[in-house]
Amino acid sequence: MGLIEEISEFLQKGRSKKIKELVQKALDENMDPKVILNEGLLSGMMIVGAKFKNNEVFVPEVLVAARAMNAGLALLEPKLAEVGNEPVGRAVIGTVQGDLHDIGKNLVGMMFKGAGFEVCDMGVDVGADAFIDRAEELGADVIGMSALLSTTMPQMQECIQRLEERGLREKYIVMIGGAPVTEDFAKEIGADYYTPDAASAAETARNAVMERKSA
Amino acid sequence: MKKITEFQIRISPDSVCSMLNADRSLLADEMREELEEMLSEAYERLEPAAYLGFGDTEGFLYGEDQLPGQEALYVICTVGERLSSWSSELFRQGDCVRAMLADAAADNCLFQLDGQLREQISALCREHGRGIRRRLEAPQDAPMRIQKKALDVTGAAQYGIGITEGFMYRPVKSVCQVYLLSENPEENNSEHDCSRCPNTSCRMRRSPGDVTEPSVTVITGEGQRTLPFVRGKIILEILRENGIYIAALCSGRGTCGKCRIRVTEGTLPVAAEDRLFFEEAELEAGFRLACTAFPEGACTVLIPDLAEEKEFYVPDIGGKETAADWPDRTQEGKGSEEAALKRDGRAAACEAAPGRGGGVNAGEYGIAVDIGTTTVAMQLIDLRSGKIMKAHTALNIQRMYGADVIGRIEAAVKGSAGELKECIRQVLQSGVDSLTEGGHVPVSRMVIGANTAMVHLLMGYPCESLGIFPFRTYNIQRIETAWDSLSGQKGLSFPVRICPGVSAYIGGDITSGLYALGFHERERVSVLIDLGTNGEMAVGNRERILAASAAAGPAFEGGNLACGTGSIPGAVCHAAWKDGTLCVETIGGEEPTGICGTGILEIIACLLEAELMDETGRLEEPYASEGFPVDEQGRIRVFQKDIREIQLAKAAVRAGLETLLDEYGTAIDEVDEIFLAGGFGYELDIGRAEAVGLLPAGCAGRVRAAGNTCLKGAAAGLLDGESGKTLDYIAGLVREIPLSGNPKFSELYMEYMCFGEEE
């Protein structure tokens, strides 16, 4: 088995230590960091995500895989920057103003990374303009907002309104989610996508960005 | 407004793992291991608090709940900022596994807070003469802005609880409940009614029918009972609330391993603590600790029979001898003639003696009671002859709230005072029933001796100040009351006297003991030492008495020792070297089952003698690591930790004694008699006690095993018409020497930690 396949295998098993070793080895052997990332880490993560959707594995498996991926990424990131790797896309995510529930958002961030996104996690209680300012700064493709309270859901609408007011609405793919959020609500406020879980959120985002870039 | 920070939280690995669906995953064990590695940090981060306050609800409720003048109890609970933010920190570090575990663990704590508050909330409402109509949670039962109202009403903001524009609290692991009050104090709907919530896939969801279903079935030696199951409540709490006894010596902290139960139907998740006390096979057989068992659904549990509880020692208090035989008084001084009278069993003569036995009616009986922290001893005394007609001993079932007085005080302060009072009332009631054959024997009075905490719990006094420095008592005076008001039952009644105490830690039991031994009449200075958990001791004579409580802990009663046990058949009680091997003797000559207090002292003396242990108490290898085998099979061992326990206990007693003697301005050589109270004294080899430094050298010959001196005092008090005054007099004669913070004591304490002769 090649080193890259090995990385993918061990990632699926969630073996952080092994992943660190293997990624280091691959780097030492002067392998292309992009290949290590895409064909090793991300492909492994994709397989786990798919299995998760099919109920073949459960939350813990996804978590250990993501942790292993993070361990590998930590070694890989400086090299990726050196070679000027372009991520699939850039996403700014956060929990909206007034809301502090962050587990869902954290998982979304994790899955985005697993799908090859460069993620800027703004944390919780994030104001509408703060999302936009940061997205502008980074040249992001996606703004992902999480809200878990019905009282804070209007903040998502507020952000979309501000985008419109600032003439930036078309520039970004706006995604929303969180337990009380629904497809209907997304339509109502004019968000681009809603997904009920983090794995499909990442997949949807990836497809949407690729579509845009190829158009 | 009220702030509560005392909670007993045990993170349940099973619940945490199941929140992450780990139970279905192949990684279940791995998750559990990671969680267990995290637990100590989780507890360290946990800063639980609840804030409660009453307030109006004007404009905060949805239609049907809004009655005119509707009042509510607002409650905010939090696990604190450090535990709340842990998950986010771990996510930032990229460790999403631990992050999710941290999140679920914090939620688990939060739900336990909620569960544990339930009782206090009901109690608080009852205090206000109100019941609970309904429990609301925002936003489904009331608008989110009610969370702001709750913050204002409870004053939680001043303790650092913040609120966002969306009416969410910071720290995030905080929740709010609103209890609508009802005029009917009996009403208690403190469970959340989930039926109105739209989130039908919620893992916590309960249908209204579920509120009392499922149930916990409890099988005890006395039969079977079906109790309502409340989510978030541990089995121990459910048992306590329903008055079913189980020993919980560590007050339910999961450290003593005594509250064993066995689940026979349904399941109880295995807690980390269970793994400390049970083998895999036992776990599989369903053994659990009641204090860490969170039922997650219907289950049946078996409570071991009371008779199987081999933990306590019930000293023989006869039923044959004469109460008047007891007082171990000296022949000298004022006490002598009276003692002589009593010793002759001519208590009838007391009646004739002026001022003595004035109230004794012929043909009537009295009941003497010693309410100990562990056991309650009672005797039916013929008031004419002074004869003990009958004796009764029982376990103080308050033990399900903890072995020591501190545990009980804590429980009382946390809202279980009523239950504790009920426990002891039950024990007394069944004692009276048994002694009087169901009320057929006419009883004309009762005298009770008990330590201060026991008296407070019995009388239902507030205990708040009793457990914290400067340990103020609510009432320490002699109490004259009546049986009907104590027992709360109409019908049978007679006067009851409760011996006065001296302070929070020198109680009526000591006053009673000093009375029994006639300290107030002695010319020569004597010593009384009670080798129980509280380690009380007194030095003095008729002029003045100094007393102290050395808090020896339960080690001399076999507590806290790996193979420790009470003085029961099979307990190793003596040890000696024979041809290089350690030979032990057990109580009743039975197969050794454990080591009791005298046994451990003798073994330690042997180890010291053979130089297998040095003077600092360090065992030689390999014993330091594997323990020293006491029986042939090596099942019963003395571990390094046991020796440390005994060192602490004996140093406390010895240092206490020396401090008292020093304060008194006397020395052990000048002391007349040394009384050892409690069951321990009978078996103790004084030479050995001296060898390990528990007692000073040269005591032999003057040491007396005095038995249950508190009960003796109570019995003597029944026969003595002046006993009320005398007891008050003794209580006034005694001055407590505080040992905590006493530099002399601290210095000696360190000094006596070692073994061997220091002079």
Ligand code: B12
């Ligand atoms: C855990 C939890 C909490 C925790 C907080 C944990 C945390 N750090 O975030 C605690 C117990 C503290 C809590 C408290 C409260 N909570 Co809460 N909480 C929940 C609960 C049970 C699960 C939320 C969660 O973490 N789920 C796990 C994650 C992984 O799921 P998720 O957040 O939904 O995210 C997934 C998807 O939604 C999606 N997603 C999420 N974000 C995004 C973003 C994008 C862009 C996309 C595409 C997808 C996406 O992907 C995620 C992963 O699959 C929900 C109920 C529920 N079943 O959702 C209630 C819930 C969110 N809480 C609720 C409420 C009301 C409260 C309280 C106000 C209750 C109270 N009365 O005190 C308090 C407020 C706390 C405060 N501080 O003031 C309500 C909100 C109801 C409403 N309609 O507004 C809910 C829905 C429960 C309910 N039905 O009552 N809560």
